[in-house]
Amino acid sequence: MTTSTIRGALAGVLLLAVPAATPLFADPLHDVLVDGFDGQDFSPEGGLYYRENAEQSAGTVTFQSAVKRSGAGALKLSVKPFCAADSENCSERAEIWEKTKLRVPYDAGVWYGFAVRFADPIPSQDHRYLIAQWKREIGPEAEGDFSPFLGFRMNNGKLFVTVETNFHDGASIGPKGGMAECPAGQTPVWLRPETNQMRALVATDSAFKPEDGAIFNACTDKITVTNRGAALPQPSSGWIDFAVLTKPGPDGDGRIEIFANDRWVVTVKGHIGHADMGLGKNQYFKFGPYRAADTTDWTLYYDDFRRSAKCEDVLTEKSLCAKLD
Template sequence: MFRTALIIASFFITGVAAAQPWETKLYDGFEGKEFSPDGGLYYRENFEQSAGTVEFQSAVKRSGNGGLKLSVVPVCPDSLDGCSERAEIWEKTELRVPYDQGIWYGFSVKFADPIPSGDHRYLVAQWKREIEPGAEGDFSPFLALRMNFGKLFATVETNYIAPASSGPDGVAAACRPGQVPVWGRPGINQMRMLVATDPAWRPDDGKLFNACTDAIAVTNHGNPLPDPKSGWIDFAIYTKPGADGAGHIELYANGKPIITVKGHVGHDDKGLGHNQYFKFGPYRAADVTDWTLYYDDFRRSPNCADVLAKEACPFP
């Protein structure tokens, strides 16, 4: 009783509440032979993840003495429809961030040769909302860094909103100012918006996005996503979902601002959980080749300056 009174008194005197687990500053430079306790990361074990291998190595790194090598190999049988192959690193469940809170993430990635150049589904990193047991549906990431035809692009997902305009299937939309290309999927109450691309991207690469939406506002800061062949890419990303229109994303690469996204970000369906979570590592639809990515310098914090150079931060 006395201790409780002291804690309450301390709160009123200082005006500062105790930090929650999700507010903990996380960092892992992958310097040792396993994940650092200060990083809050782990490798999840399941069938799709059995396609992956994790190697703490020192031959390829961005800084320090080590880096993480993540690889996937073919494991999916032809008879298993919809099977994926993954080597994804997850945040520990107890450190997940509430869905209505903003958080900064940083990590570096390097594409190993050969970089896949085919028409296939490849993901480098993704941010999702928890799904409660028994919930209906398979919900796409509200933010994802993807690759197709050897080109890097970013997408934002939200619940389906009728498009402002649309074109024929298989033809990329030419959107008006204030609109962004979108792939609508009304049957599952989702839609995916194309928000950033690398310099090699061409309209034909985005045929899936055959409509336009004003559900989000995208501010382009004049810098494309880096070319996957350019070496180490250091990302700094702020995520604050808001399916009601209050969403906010900041995307930086190599210290340069790429885009700001505001508006409808994420899903708000029945059966979804209270937290967002982040995964990184190679994730693809079933394929017949090996694929390797290197990662380094993972960090996470509510404070921008813990993830991105302070002078580059758009807000504290």
């Protein structure tokens, strides 16, 4: 056997011995995304990026190591005044997005995890602040401005979570100037028929008062909330590690699970998300400070992002996954 023949035979054996590499993100729904923000850029395994547009020009993104939850670093996201103070339709953002090619189907159940820490001073004004949101893709033929089907929000220095869906008739039973006192099986909701939407209040921190939820002055049986025994942590409590299952279902089969610092907060079921003409086939997640026009700087830190179809890949206390029905 010649030398060249031996080399050819060995090459063939090596090719058979080494399996073909699986392309990264070949199946976004079942791939696990992870980014600890430990370097000087987003991890290739995380699938995240900072979106450049006019609203995002109010923001800055910094990979730093002075404030972190784990690992070598964490992400610092800040917004500064950018809009005119009296502007009604201008917003200021420093949001991190999932890459478009990694978005998952709108009707799929997906687990997300992320940790957030509020920098001082924590805004305490009556104002619109978001720290994370999940939305449905909006196609060019869609008409309207669609709010996130799941939003982690803050107002008056208090943390709360809302779920959005298409408008359904509801009866206001709450006292004027306070949120509705709903019977079992119903949830306080803000009816917005002019936009074919309604927004439900599904979770709050322990400092949240009825007057803080005054706009949620109606009740709906289209969205049900099961309280699991824990309130949301307050913004001043330090690092908050969230684990969230999102499964939109505009027709009534939606489901959301929220955990904070390995404590089960709520289960939300029912009509979740939008089903209007022209909306896209995927859902997507973005996180970071987002607010209406304001006059001060605002900073948040984020760490330990993960995404997976499996609860066990996201919840730190994996035994909690077995309690889900």
